[in-house]
Amino acid sequence: MSTIAMPAPDAGIISRKSEIIAALAAILPPDAVISDPEETRAYECDALTAYRCAPLAVVLPRTTEEVAAAMRVCHRMRVPVIPRGAGTSLAGGALPTADSVVIGTMRLRDVLEIDTDNRLIRVQTGVTNLSVSAELEAQGFFYAPDPSSQLACTIAGNIGMNSGGAHCLKYGVTTNNLLGARMVLADGEIVDLAGGGLDILGLICGSEGQLGIVTEATLRILPKPEGARPMLIGFDSPEVAGECVARIIRSGLLPVAIEYMDDVCLRAVEDFARAGYPDCAAVLIVEVEGSEPEIADQIARIRAIADQLNPVEFRESRNADESLAIWKGRKSAFGAMGRLGDYLCLDGTVPVSKLPFTLKRIGELSKEHGLEVANVFHAGDGNMHPLILFDANTPGDLERAEAFGADILRVCVDVGGCLTGEHGVGIEKRDLMTSQYTPEDMAIQMEIKDALDPCWLLNPAKVFPLEASQPHRQRAATC
Amino acid sequence: MSTIAMPAPDAGIISRKSEIIAALAAILPPDAVISDPEETRAYECDALTAYRCAPLAVVLPRTTEEVAAAMRVCHRMRVPVIPRGAGTSLAGGALPTADSVVIGTMRLRDVLEIDTDNRLIRVQTGVTNLSVSAELEAQGFFYAPDPSSQLACTIAGNIGMNSGGAHCLKYGVTTNNLLGARMVLADGEIVDLAGGGLDILGLICGSEGQLGIVTEATLRILPKPEGARPMLIGFDSPEVAGECVARIIRSGLLPVAIEYMDDVCLRAVEDFARAGYPDCAAVLIVEVEGSEPEIADQIARIRAIADQLNPVEFRESRNADESLAIWKGRKSAFGAMGRLGDYLCLDGTVPVSKLPFTLKRIGELSKEHGLEVANVFHAGDGNMHPLILFDANTPGDLERAEAFGADILRVCVDVGGCLTGEHGVGIEKRDLMTSQYTPEDMAIQMEIKDALDPCWLLNPAKVFPLEASQPHRQRAATC
Structure with a gap:
């Protein structure tokens, strides 16, 4: 079925399976090593579910020292290690091979230090993205990167993928918010990464588990803004919506988020979440924040830009309920799309001035490949997420979807963008x-x-x- | 005199001097290779002038290809290369050895592309920091990192040192503003660095010429804010001034800059620049920006914080002239201090909550070492620049200053900071x-x-x- 090849597993390693499991069990707590095929199957894939393979064993440590002990065993016995956060990767970053040991960070869940004076939080990296902000809620702070999977995904995975999210337009992605880290190297050595000398900290952001397993992270936290307000702007053309994004960015305004949803996505979302979105070709959700006068000023300026482009709708949130409603559809977009059938979620970036052209090309490619596509993405930083709809039960459909996806990503690169924004390369790209x-x-x-x-x-x-x-x-x- | 040892130069390389120069001359334009000892002497040190050594030769290429050609020769002949921007490093980052070839980027001065739609500028890395912003002035944009040496220092050096500056509190340092780079590796190979895969771009920021010579850079540019206004706050104690910084940061405010100057520095600056600073133990310059209501709101909140700490002066700029006057003294601080005699300019960071303690310890260490110290630094991000005053003509004074400096940097590390903020490690640290x-x-x-x-x-x-x-x-x- 699949078009992406993985090398044949090493038969020598597989033949030593019981020996490897025994060595891991000897140095780890009894519940930290999983080798029953019924249980390891839960780790056979991540969110790129088209590719599956159960590993030899799964290790779920609770401390840096346990991670290091497991890594030492794997290194000594020359067994490949697949680092895994919550397994939400859309690019196959946590896909095991049959000859590998998965080391998962999800039990590394301690919050080690909260220091609002110096605006930082230190956590074990198995804590979920959303729970970091939840820990800070009472003190009035938050952690900025907010991937769509933030309820489930872990800080370890966020570092591995250099994750972004809707609010990264203003606050940057993971690499802009990581202040320090403790990492276990392939041979089990533990290192602390900070400033001075070569910036290994910068290097590990987005390294997709290629260089080590990060077990502790010091994250920059931000005070919650005084207020925030979304607005919803509807257009009757994808290119014009893209042009609106480009003009907002060009104007010098810096909203917290500019999100884009096209008609395919809007219809799916309406059926699913009844968010009250207009029926049009494309919608932008633009959120601004600050003090009340600042919010009003920004909205007025965005409205002036939008008005030049004849929007079919301009809806400014008037209260907390309306704000929730505007965001509700966007937040449920991936779930809503899932109800339509199988989809491949792509991830590429383009210069914002190239959004209109890229959207047009995606439409043309959709016709060429004969597969429908939905666009829902972080438009403000040009981080596109086309969702290619296909039917996993139709032979050849996955391959066609992958070929279509590859074409889209090549367009991204051709216009001066990049083949990954926040999902990583994994096996997919x-x-x-x-x-x-x-x-x-x-x-x-x-x-x-x-x-x-x-x-x-x-x-x-x-x-x-x-x-x-x-x-x-x-x-x-x-x- | 010096306390920092360099390895003995390689006599074998020095014996091949004329051969090496001939090989460089053979592949570069006639004026690109400098080997006359009278001329190479201009490159014998950077801004850490206590250490000097003329190189074998100096190469000043005008293109990436010329840099690559020079690197290939040096690699083939196994000659050490000292990359050099404008030579403004305070940590000896560009200090040559007698067996080395200096490759300077200062003739790589082309602006290659300005793209305000996508908020970027692409330049050869020999352009000076200030001229990048000057190029953007008419379009209403600027480049955020602003090291004190910005009139002279180059983008190549900024990348090598991951340079910051007064305005980096809000906008981040070089690594937060570098979008792409072209780099020549040690063997002369040319690589382009962008997103996707391992983040080599993050790695090269602050790599101090250890990994290659960056010849082109794509930099993020920002729209100029609507308005900006500095205020000057005087205190009768360094610790209380430090506490004020910590409280501003803790409050969640994010001024563009919070600069600190102590009494030694204030007196020097007054003698030199007559900026009209008050005669007190410490002064903060806090600058805020935004729309008029936003500026007023931020100033009111900062005033309320300062008032709790009984400032001896709170002066808000009322017009452009007053703003210039407030900044004038700070901008001339290093020049003013130079008139007092020799000084060693340190560079370390501490958590902002540790500023009061660190300032107190620096005062104590000053007494212990018997050397005066002036403090002038980017307080908002805890990036300290103590200036240790000494007399280069008094035997043993440099060594005492260096020992004092080392003690200060150890204090920075002990309180959870870092031994370099923006000057790099070089030979100094x-x-x-x-x-x-x-x-x-x-x-x-x-x-x-x-x-x-x-x-x-x-x-x-x-x-x-x-x-x-x-x-x-x-x-x-x-x-």
Whole structure:
């Protein structure tokens, strides 16, 4: 079924399965090692459910030391390790191989320190994204990155994918909000990352489990704004909605969020959540924040920009209920789309001035490939999430969807964008890396991998095209 | 005189001097290679003038290809390369060794692209920091990082040091404003860095010329705010001024800048610039920006915080002239201090809540070491710049100043801060890295260096303590 190849599992490792499990069990608490096939099946995929493979075993440590102990065993026995947060990756970042041990961070759930004076929180990385902000609620602070999966996804996964979210237009993505980290390297060594010398902290954001497992993180926290207000702007053309986004950004305004939903998505959302969205070609949700006069000023300026483009609707929230209603549809968009059938959720970025062109091209490609597409995404920073609808039970449909997706991502790169915004490369976009990078550009990334994970045990066969990584993996096999 | 050792230059390289110069001259324009000792002397130091050593030769390329050609020659002949921007480093980052070739970026001065729609500018990295903003002035945009040396310092140096400046409290430092880069590696290979895969872009910010020479950079630009207004707040105690900073930050306000100057600095500045500063123990300059109501609101809230701490003066700028006057003294502080004699300008960071304690400890250490110290720094982000006054002509004074400086930086690390904010480690803080990092923490940094510069030709003997880097440099010698 699948179009993305994984290397054949190492039969030698699989033949040592019981030995590996025994070695892990010997140094970890009894409930920390899972090897019963009935139970490991829960870890056979992440949110890219088209690809599945149960691992040899799953380890769920509670401390940095337990992670390090498990990594030492895997390193000694040369077993690949698949780091896993909550398994919400849409790019297959946490897909196991049959010869691998999954090390999950979800039981690393302690909040270690809250320091509002210095605007930071230190947590174990298995805490979920939303619970970080929940911890800070009473003190009036929050943690800015807010991926759609924030109820489930962990800080470990956020660091691995350099996660963003709707509110990252103003506050930046994970790398802009990570102040320090404790990481376990492939050989089980524990290192602390901070400022001074080479910025390993910057390097690990978005490293997709290639360099180590981050077990503790110090995160920048922000005071909650005085107030925030969304508005909803409807247009009768996707390109005009895209043009509106470009004009808002060009004007110098910096809303907290500019979200985009097209008609396919709007209809699905209306059926599902009854958010009261208008029936039109595209809707923008723009949120601004600050003091009352500041909010009013920003809304007036955005309204003036929108009015030049003849919106079919301009709805400003007048109270908390209306704000919730405006956001409700957007927040339920992925669930609503799921009811329509299977979909592939893409993730690419384009310069905001190229949004109108890119939306037009996606429409044309949809016709060429004969598959419907819905667009719902973080428009303000040009982070697109086209959802390609397909039927997993129709032979060949997944392959067609993947080919369509690849075409869209190539358009993103062609217009000066990037093939990933916040989902990572994983297995999904592994072979597209060549459209973004020259062999030389990729080589230095793999040399960094060689340096920190010389045996290529951490999440191998991901991120880098198999052909390009072959010499590195081959060399590593003798390590 | 000096307390910081550099390894003995390689006599073998020096004996090949004319051969090396001939090889460089053969592939570069005639005026791009400087080897006359009278002329190379201009490159014998950077702004850490206590340490001087003329290089074998200086290369001043005008294109990425010329940088790559020079790097290929140096790599083939195994000659160390000292990357240099404008030479404004205060930590000895651009100090040559006698067996090295300096490659300067100052002739890479083209502005390649201005794209206000997508809020970016692409430049060759020899353009100065201030000229980037000057290029954008007419369109109403600016580039946020603003180091004190911004009139002279280059974007290449800013990237190498991850430079900040007074206005980085709100807008972040270089790493938060760098969107892409073209870099020449140690072997002359040219790579383009962008998003997707491992974040080499994050890694090179602050890498102090250890990994390559960045020749082109794409920088994020920001629209100029509607308005900005500084205020000056005087206190009769350094600790209380520090407490005021901590309370402003804790309150959730985010001024564009919070600058601190103590009495030693205030007196020097008054003699020099007649800025009309009050005669008190410490002054804060706090600048806020936004629309008029927003500015007024922020000033009122800052005034309320300051009032609780009995300031001896609270002066709000009423017009452009008064704003200039408030900033005039701060901007001339380093020049003013230079008139008092020699000084060592330190650079460390502390959590803002630890500012009062750290200022008190610096006062105590000043008495212990018998040397006067002036404090002038970016208080809002805890980035301290104590200036230790000494007399370069008094034997032993530099060594005492350095010992005092090391004690201050250890205090920064002890209270949870970092031994560098924006000046880098260079040679100055090389041996203090052990107070911040364990051998394991440092080892992974050096393994990254091994990966990208296997022969350790780029700025060797800097950043990492010589003892720790010895095995790496030794292995590299056989490369």
